[in-house]
Amino acid sequence: MTDTNGLEPVAAFCGNCNCGCPQLYVDPNAPADRRVLLTDDFGQRVQMSADQFASLVDEAKSGALDAVLKA
Template identity: 90%
Template structure:
């Protein structure tokens, strides 16, 4: 079994900090994963979330529509 923070074989898509090399949250595609776990989002604590391209697309659509704008407002 692969360690949870092992990113070997993952194709990087985006980094959500990019100003350092501190293990910022990143978005990857795992071409070897089953389709329902192909999109990988890692955090700066070494954890990961895996989802399908459809699930990720839904998240992107919600963000684009503004449906998630209120999440950060306190």
């Protein structure tokens, strides 16, 4: 499991459980280019800047990522 001490939770992506589901955090102590943190249920993590995350959100809102769900 990924250590989440000091991280600010933003969202969980599985529902109402505490089973290590994918989660989104902000790490206020990380460098700006690694401040947004996404963990998966296998303990892996992806870190990105707020600008990179905003770009991902914009693509999702526009429907550009919808094809991923149809695969």
